[in-house]
Each structure stands twice: as structure tokens, then as C-alpha cells.
Amino acid sequence: MESLEDVARKTAVTLILEGISAANPREAVKRHLRLEGEKLVVGDLTLDLPNEVYVVGAGKATGGMAEAVESILGDRITAGVISVPKELAPKLKLRRVEVVGATHPRPGPESVEAGKRIVELAKEAGESALVIALFSGGGSALMEYPVEGVKIEEISEVSIALMNAGCDIFELNTVRKHLSRVKGGWLAKHAYPARVMCLMISDVVGDRMDTIASGPTVPDPTTFEGAYRVLKKYGIWEKAPSSVREYIERGLKGEAPETPKPGDPVFERVHNLIVASNILSLSAMKRKAKELGYNALVLTSLLEGEAREVAKVVAAIAKEIRRTGNPLPPPAVVLMGGETTVTVRGKGKGGRNQELALAAAIEIEGERGVAIAAVGSDGRDGPTDAAGAIVDGNTAKRAREAGVDPVAYLEDNNSYEFFRKVGGHIILGYTGTNVNDFVVIVVEKEARGEAA
Amino acid sequence: MESLEDVARKTAVTLILEGISAANPREAVKRHLRLEGEKLVVGDLTLDLPNEVYVVGAGKATGGMAEAVESILGDRITAGVISVPKELAPKLKLRRVEVVGATHPRPGPESVEAGKRIVELAKEAGESALVIALFSGGGSALMEYPVEGVKIEEISEVSIALMNAGCDIFELNTVRKHLSRVKGGWLAKHAYPARVMCLMISDVVGDRMDTIASGPTVPDPTTFEGAYRVLKKYGIWEKAPSSVREYIERGLKGEAPETPKPGDPVFERVHNLIVASNILSLSAMKRKAKELGYNALVLTSLLEGEAREVAKVVAAIAKEIRRTGNPLPPPAVVLMGGETTVTVRGKGKGGRNQELALAAAIEIEGERGVAIAAVGSDGRDGPTDAAGAIVDGNTAKRAREAGVDPVAYLEDNNSYEFFRKVGGHIILGYTGTNVNDFVVIVVEKEARGEAA
Numbered sequence: 001m002e003s004l005e006d007v008a009r010k011t012a013v014t015l016i017l018e019g020i021s022a023a024n025p026r027e028a029v030k031r032h033l034r035l036e037g038e039k040l041v042v043g044d045l046t047l048d049l050p051n052e053v054y055v056v057g058a059g060k061a062t063g064g065m066a067e068a069v070e071s072i073l074g075d076r077i078t079a080g081v082i083s084v085p086k087e088l089a090p091k092l093k094l095r096r097v098e099v100v101g102a103t104h105p106r107p108g109p110e111s112v113e114a115g116k117r118i119v120e121l122a123k124e125a126g127e128s129a130l131v132i133a134l135f136s137g138g139g140s141a142l143m144e145y146p147v148e149g150v151k152i153e154e155i156s157e158v159s160i161a162l163m164n165a166g167c168d169i170f171e172l173n174t175v176r177k178h179l180s181r182v183k184g185g186w187l188a189k190h191a192y193p194a195r196v197m198c199l200m201i202s203d204v205v206g207d208r209m210d211t212i213a214s215g216p217t218v219p220d221p222t223t224f225e226g227a228y229r230v231l232k233k234y235g236i237w238e239k240a241p242s243s244v245r246e247y248i249e250r251g252l253k254g255e256a257p258e259t260p261k262p263g264d265p266v267f268e269r270v271h272n273l274i275v276a277s278n279i280l281s282l283s284a285m286k287r288k289a290k291e292l293g294y295n296a297l298v299l300t301s302l303l304e305g306e307a308r309e310v311a312k313v314v315a316a317i318a319k320e321i322r323r324t325g326n327p328l329p330p331p332a333v334v335l336m337g338g339e340t341t342v343t344v345r346g347k348g349k350g351g352r353n354q355e356l357a358l359a360a361a362i363e364i365e366g367e368r369g370v371a372i373a374a375v376g377s378d379g380r381d382g383p384t385d386a387a388g389a390i391v392d393g394n395t396a397k398r399a400r401e402a403g404v405d406p407v408a409y410l411e412d413n414n415s416y417e418f419f420r421k422v423g424g425h426i427i428l429g430y431t432g433t434n435v436n437d438f439v440v441i442v443v444e445k446e447a448r449g450e451a452a
Numbered sequence: 453m454e455s456l457e458d459v460a461r462k463t464a465v466t467l468i469l470e471g472i473s474a475a476n477p478r479e480a481v482k483r484h485l486r487l488e489g490e491k492l493v494v495g496d497l498t499l500d501l502p503n504e505v506y507v508v509g510a511g512k513a514t515g516g517m518a519e520a521v522e523s524i525l526g527d528r529i530t531a532g533v534i535s536v537p538k539e540l541a542p543k544l545k546l547r548r549v550e551v552v553g554a555t556h557p558r559p560g561p562e563s564v565e566a567g568k569r570i571v572e573l574a575k576e577a578g579e580s581a582l583v584i585a586l587f588s589g590g591g592s593a594l595m596e597y598p599v600e601g602v603k604i605e606e607i608s609e610v611s612i613a614l615m616n617a618g619c620d621i622f623e624l625n626t627v628r629k630h631l632s633r634v635k636g637g638w639l640a641k642h643a644y645p646a647r648v649m650c651l652m653i654s655d656v657v658g659d660r661m662d663t664i665a666s667g668p669t670v671p672d673p674t675t676f677e678g679a680y681r682v683l684k685k686y687g688i689w690e691k692a693p694s695s696v697r698e699y700i701e702r703g704l705k706g707e708a709p710e711t712p713k714p715g716d717p718v719f720e721r722v723h724n725l726i727v728a729s730n731i732l733s734l735s736a737m738k739r740k741a742k743e744l745g746y747n748a749l750v751l752t753s754l755l756e757g758e759a760r761e762v763a764k765v766v767a768a769i770a771k772e773i774r775r776t777g778n779p780l781p782p783p784a785v786v787l788m789g790g791e792t793t794v795t796v797r798g799k800g801k802g803g804r805n806q807e808l809a810l811a812a813a814i815e816i817e818g819e820r821g822v823a824i825a826a827v828g829s830d831g832r833d834g835p836t837d838a839a840g841a842i843v844d845g846n847t848a849k850r851a852r853e854a855g856v857d858p859v860a861y862l863e864d865n866n867s868y869e870f871f872r873k874v875g876g877h878i879i880l881g882y883t884g885t886n887v888n889d890f891v892v893i894v895v896e897k898e899a900r901g902e903a904a
Contacts, residue, residue: 206771279776298778299751302768304815309761316754316790319658324731326750327779338768363756 004369005392008442011292012373012390013426015285015333015440020377020428022284023435025064025136026071028276029199035072040130042197043273049073050195052129055080055097056118056187058143059136059213060378061201061276061433063092063099066134070094081121082134083114083142104141106160112152115145115182122187125194133187133196137203137434139213140173145181147247147256154241155179158231165234169204173214174222174230177259178251179244180214185260187216188270196270202277203434205302205338209272217270220259224251277301278337278435281377285438289333294442296333303338303439307352308359308410310340314439315363318370321443329445330369336439342382348414351382353437354389357424358415361391361399362406368393369444375426378434384416386425388437398422456821457844460894463744464825464842465878467737467785467892472829472880474736475887477516477588478523480728481651487524492582494649495725501525502647504581507532507549508570508639510595511588511665512830513653513885515544515551517727518586522546533573534586535566535594556593558612564604567597567634574639577646585639585648589655589886591665592625597633599699599708606693607631610683617686621656625666626674626682629711630703631696632666637712639668640722648722654729655886657754657790661724669722672711676703729753730789730887733829737890741785746894748785755790755891759804760811760862762792766891767815770822773895781897782821788891794834800866803834805889806841809876810867813843813851814858820845821896827878830886836868838877840889850874 021027033042040047053076055069063084070077080097089101100117102110125131146152155176162172177184188196198217200209210218228248231237237245250256260266274280279301289296299317303310314336321332328334340352350358353374360372375381375388396406399422409418419425473479486493492501505528507521515536522529532549541553552569554562577583598604607628614624629636640648650669652661662670680700683689689697702708712718726732731753741748751769755762766788773784780786792804802810805826812824827833827840848858851874861870871877 206775279772279778282778298772298776300765300768300772300778301776302771303765304768305761305764306758309757310765312757313752313755313762313765316752316756319754320731320750320752323658324750324753326731326734326752 004444005371005394008369008371008444009390009392011294011333011442012371012440015288016373016375016426016438018288019281019285019438020431020433022281023201023276023377023433025061025201025276025433026068028201029065029068032199032273032275033069033072042271045271047130049076050128050130052078052125054078054121054125054129054131055134056082056121056131057134058083058114059139059201060085061136062134062139063088064432065136065199066094066097067092069132069134070096079121081114081117083111085138085142102142104138106156107141107144107152109152111142111144112146115143118143119145119182119187119190122191125191127193129194131191131194131196133198133217135198135213135216136201140176143182147179147181150179150243150247154244158236158240158244161236161239162234165236167230167234169211171230173211175227176214177220177222178224178227178248182216183214184220185215185218189260189266192266192269194269198270198272199275200272201433201435202274203436205304205436207274207277207279209274218272219262219264219267221262223258224248228252276433276435281435281438282335282337285335294331294333295328296335297328298335301337303336303340305340307340307342307356311356311359312363314372314441315360318364318372318441318443319367322367322370330443331445332443334441337436339436342413344413346412346414348409348412348417349384350413350415351376351384353381354386354415354419355413356439357389357391358406358410358418361395362410364393365396366393369446371442373426373440374437376437377431379428379431385427386416386419387428388426389415389419389424390426391424395422395424456896457823457846460821460823460896461842461844463746463894464823464892467740468825468827468878468890470740471733471737471890472883472885474733475653475728475829475885477513477653477728477885478520480653481517481520484651484725484727485521485524494723497723501528502580502582504530504577506530506573506577506581506583507586508534508573508583509586510535510566511591511653512537513588514586514591515540516884517588517651518546518549519544521584521586522548531573533566533569535563537590537594554594556590558608559593559596559604561604563594563596564598567595570595571597571634571639571642574643577643579645581646583643583646583648585650585669587650587665587668588653592628595634599631599633602631602695602699606696610688610692610696613688613691614686617688619682619686621663623682625663627679628666629672629674630676630679630700634668635666636672637667637670641712641718644718644721646721650722650724651727652724653885653887654726655888657756657888659726659729659731661726669724671714671716671719673714675710676700680704728885728887733887733890734787734789737787746783746785747780748787749780750787753789755788755792757792759792759794759808763808763811764815766824766893767812770816770824770893770895771819774819774822782895783897784895786893789888791888794865796865798864798866800861800864800869801836802865802867803828803836805833806836806838806867806871807865808891809841809843810858810862810870813847814862816845817848818845821898823894825878825892826889828889829883831880831883837879838868838871839880840878841867841871841876842878843876847874847876
């Protein structure tokens, strides 16, 4: 007979696969874009399909997105250029859309080649044309077109210095957008007056559209003034290449053009749509959980914090469901997403999801019918070949019986070795998409498992 | 006009007061105990009121519980002895029940006097008698009756050594129960064959009845063997007083009696009922939130983890409600409880609830209509005169404008000074009860606040 834990684990894995499938670039585009006769239906919007259709974009998942667009529009596509990671480029099956293989996370000359060609295509597009833009995680590095006088290596240098100094993604983008001819709404400006339809897969916690791939088609609320302040704040201004300082100084004096701002008429021709994201995946997982007969809720897609501490809250929720049926009576599923962090103190190997799962295993020891899984939707958790891990109330005990002390492995940040020895890895390979991490709690009802 | 934040803050404070009121010892007893003619109704149970009724107990909230019992049973009480903190004893208005004022958290001679008198009273009670036992937090220290040959100071010494070595409450109680004539079910054994009705206020996360005041009326699953292992594990065995070692060795050889175990017929005469606890308060708060027109859920009463990291999860839930209406559409209330911890790194003054609130303020900066409050239900957060604090999306900005950097104060564990300067303390004085901490998230709907 299947144990309650087996049932719970199976459900958790099913839900994770559902979440990843909802973020699959091909599926996500197909769910949001279709041709009805001569009409193009995109989300809530219906357009006459024009004679000229261009496809542009950049990102790790953009290849799959472009394949879906080609499968829908085929020869109706006039031309296109996308930029994807070098290693993925040869695998794509595209007839109308050209592919540039570029480097990431550090942009290279191919990123600039892609940036230039995409800007040229956008400029070519006439008023009656449609530009379909496809952006996903990694797009910032894979596509760039530096402002005049600034080299891509100089932008890289400044970006790395900022990241090492601890700036956040919003601050980093403020600077990058003000050194770019394609980011921060510039792509939309170049395409104007063509209509722009931008489909995005969000790898940014909170799904701020101006942050995904640095928002090439999104109004930019940041300024040269803000870029200057960020560089000053982190002590980078003085060390920055003179070309960067000079360009930003020109901007401060009004001699270089500001990025297109909210309210710019350019954006009346632009429609931005997120087709896959953490919250969209969590919603799909919730639907699936309900289909499977569970009470289900999405708690948050904005999870942050130290993985082992977040695990305590996750475990506390699982145990409360078991004990009092709050917030949902079992059989119950609680879904979370986001991106936790790990402060490395030990010498082991692991990732934030495996560490969260290991810490949760310690907290739920002895609980019946509970499974907790944590995975990276891209299929890669830290520098390991696992997407994440799954645990239940028996995991910690089973580990100790096998001579593996869960607390010691957690102390050593050695979650990968823990699961290699004890079992519980979720291994999916690269999934071809990234909408951050999923954390799934499944709590079975006694009777349910016993009847199974 | 009231701002959205004002509305949210007011609701959060109302709910906290509701939670504390639900845990008020007098109210809690009155909700669960009443006289109907000659019948005593206790929870789901109805008993004929016998001629002999004894009242015993110990704990910081036990005075209020005894007052409620006297107000219900009056002269029907034959006799009684309770033990409460020295400073509270003179304030109690009791006619039939005698009060011993004892010391805590370190037990003293008064604790032993109380323990002996309570055991004597229990032994006096005949088969037809009813013993009403009233336990609450602090009961372990306020009432003790050491086994023969062991002194109270020796038990204290061992307890302190164990706590300093990092043992948990379950391990500590395993040892204490095996050195006591009143804990670990012994009180029920002494009272047998009298009927025992034990009402408890739980200050233990998870409400394990054998842990509240060390479970004088609850079957004890732990053993001499377990007590020995705990003392060995923390390296205390060798240093323990010889009287303690000798008694436990006698127990290991079967020469000293084991604590009453689950299945012992003694417990057929015992009814244990938790009348106030974190989850009972959270449930009352949820009802109140619904009355006030909010969507509401209880997430967990088992919250643990580093306060500043837990705050990130709390903030992530608040922001998701605002953004997507998950897990509940606004106006929404999410309720949590338990006990977080603070790893002190700075030199400031604060408590776990104030630290959680300060960290949450940083995380929710700029969110509209959100309030987050964290308080200790006993009215004391850390070594401060505040019960906790409340924050909203403007707190962090307002602080900086006043020259108070929230991040710096958090780094210095200086949450008390932060709220003293910026405002946001919740100050309640001693509440006279303790069911751990409450964390309340309130998220207003735009229209609601604007209409207000």
C-alpha cells in the first residue's frame, strides 16, 4: 500500500511539473497568442494582422517563444532577429527569424551585434507594421547597443563593479538603461510609429516589467540623475571609465536624450504582456491541485529571506494544517514562490532550494502525510545538477539511520550531498524557462491516504 | 480624512486586543466552565457537581483563572491552594482558595511549599471529589515537590546547566519530570480516584499538554532512560549533584517509580482542557476580522525562525495580497502566531516582535494600505516596556526623514529605540496572560479606505 507520504510526494512533484509546464515558453506564448482568420488575438486584445510583421527579442527562453510565434504566424512573419545563449542557438528550429548566439551573464560582441540588428529592424518597421518583441531572463546581457562613445566592455565593467558593491537589480538597471540605445523603452521609441506587441517571461521577483531584460519596450521612470546617484552611492563613479562618466554628465546637462518616460505617446502604440511568471505558474498549480481534489491556496510569489529560516515558516504552515486545519483543512496544498538566499557558512555543495528542503525536513520530523518540495523552475539549483528537493516527515529519521546527520549537513551548507545520500533530489535537466523558484506544501488527510 | 494606513493600523490593533482578551484568564475560564443548576459544564462535558471541590494550580495566569472559578462556584469550593508570582499574590481577590507567592523563573522554597500543599490536598480528595487544576506558563517554576533526597536548588542547578547547554523545552521537562513528585502526571496520580478537571492556558508553541507547567495531570511519555540520555547528551550527567544521579540511577534500575504513562487508568478520571492558547486567540481574531468586514485566515500558530527573516515572508504575503489578491482579496487579514528568535549581533535594545516589525517596515516600504503588527501577548517584548510594534508602508520613509535609518537600527538590534523615535510602539502593560506572540497583516482595499 502507498504510504500517506508517497501520496503527498507524488502530488508535490505533479504540481511542480505543472508549474514548470505553465512557464514553458512555447506553451506560454500559445496560451496568449492566436490567429483567428485575419485577426491576431493577444491576451484581451484583437488586432488586424498587418502585412509587415517583425519578430525581435532576447533571453534564455526567447528561442522557444520565437518557435511558438513561427508556428502560429509562419510565413506571415516578414523578418526577425533574436538573441539567445550561444549553446542554445543551434538547437532552434526557426525559418523566418534569424538567431544570434551570444554570451551571458557577461555580454559580448554578439550581444551588440544582436542589439544593433534589432534596433535596425525596429526602425525599418513602418506605421502599419507590427513588431512582436519576445523578452525573457538573460535578455539584458544577450542584447545590448551601447550609446555612442561607450564600449560594451565598459558597461560590463561598471555593472560588475556595482553588483560586487551590493547594488540591487533596480539600481543596476537604472545605470544600464542610461548607457543603452535599446533598453529602458528605447526599443519602443525606435519602432514608433509601428505597433509593438511585447510578450515577456518574468524572472524578476514581483514581475516589474521595466526590469525584465531592462524593459526595452517599457516606459522608464528612472533618470540620468538617478544613474549618477547610484554610481556615487556605491563608490563606482570615480572609478568608472571616462566614457561612461562623460555620457552621464552629458545626460545631466540635457545634452544626451533621456530614456522614454511614462506618458510618452510612443507607448500608446505598445502593448506589454507577461505570458509566464511565478504567479501565473502558481495559479496553474493551484488549479491542478483543486482538480486533484485538494484544498489549495497561493500564499505568495514574492518569497525572500534566508532559506533555512523561510523553511521554518513553511514547516509551521504544514504543521498547522495537520493540527487544526488552518489555513485550509487537509487534503491541502499551499503554494509559494520567489527566491530565497543562502548565507554560506559551511564548505558543502548545495542550492537555496535544496537547503530550504533540508531545513524543512528537520522541522517536520515525525509529521504524518506531509511533503514539502522546493525547486528552481529553470531546473538548476545552485551549482548542482538538481532542480531542488522533496522531503517528508520521515526524511530526517531515515537520514540519521543511514548515518547522515541532517543538522550537520545543514550547518555545512551541504544539502546536495545530503540528498545524494538520503534520496529526495528532484532532477529535471534544464527546463528552458525561468520564473524563479516554487515551494509546495502538501498535507494529506489521514483517511485519504489510508483509503488509497 | 483617515488614510488607508490609519484604517489598517486601527484594525491591526483591534485584532491584537481581541487576541489578548480571548487569552484573558478570567474570560477564558468563564468561556469553558459554567454551573447549570447542580451540573457543572466544562467544555463538552457535563458533571454532577460533587460536595467536595478542590482548586489547585500554579502559573502566572493562574490567579485570574482561580478568581473566575470562585466567581462561578463560590462556596461550593471546599478548599484550594494555588501558586502565583510573589508580586501578583497580594492583588488577588480569593476567599476559598489560598495563595502562595513564589519565585520564577527560578523556583524557591515557596515553590516547594506550594507543591507539597497541592499534593496533600490532592491526596485528601476522595473518590466522589472533584479537583479543579489550573495551570499556566511559569507553573513549572512556581510549583515543585522534589523526589526524596533531591533538593529544589539541585533541580534548579541541573535545569540551568541544561538550558545553557542549549537543550529544548521537551528535553528539559524529561529531566524535571523524573525528579518531581507533582509533575509529569504525578498530581493526577495523587488525586486518584478523585475526578480531576484541569484547565490550562498554553504558553508552549504547539500546545503540547504534557509540556504546559510540565504536565502535572497529563500522561508522561518520557522515561528515566530518556532523562539519563538528555543529561549525557549535554554533558551534564558527570557534573550533576550526586543526589540527582543517584535518584535517576535508581529509576533506571526500577527502584524508583516511573511517571504515570499513557494508558494508566488514573487518566480515565482526568479531563484536560486548554482554555486559552495562541491558536484559540488567532481563531477569535479571525472571527473579529470577519465581523469587521475583512477576508481573513489563520496561517499558523507555530511560527518560528529568526525574526528579521520571518519578517520577509510576512511582508511577501502582504505584498501579494495587494498585487494579486492571493491568498485572499483585500480587505484582508492574515493572522500568525508563535515565537520567533533574535540572534543578537548589535548593541541596541529591542525584542523579537519589535525587531520583526522593524524588518517588515523595510520590506513593505511604499506599499499602500498595509499594516503589520507583532506583539507578545504577555505585554512584554524582550527587556522593554512595549508589547511590540506596528508599521506600515510609510514607516521606513518617515524614519529616514527624521534622520533615523531603519537598516542601521535593525543591524544594531535597536528596534526599541527605532520605535521610540519614529512611533509605532504598542504598549499594553502586563496583560496577565501569555499565549506567545501574534503577528497581524492587514491589507485594505483602495476603495474601502477612500470611502472611509
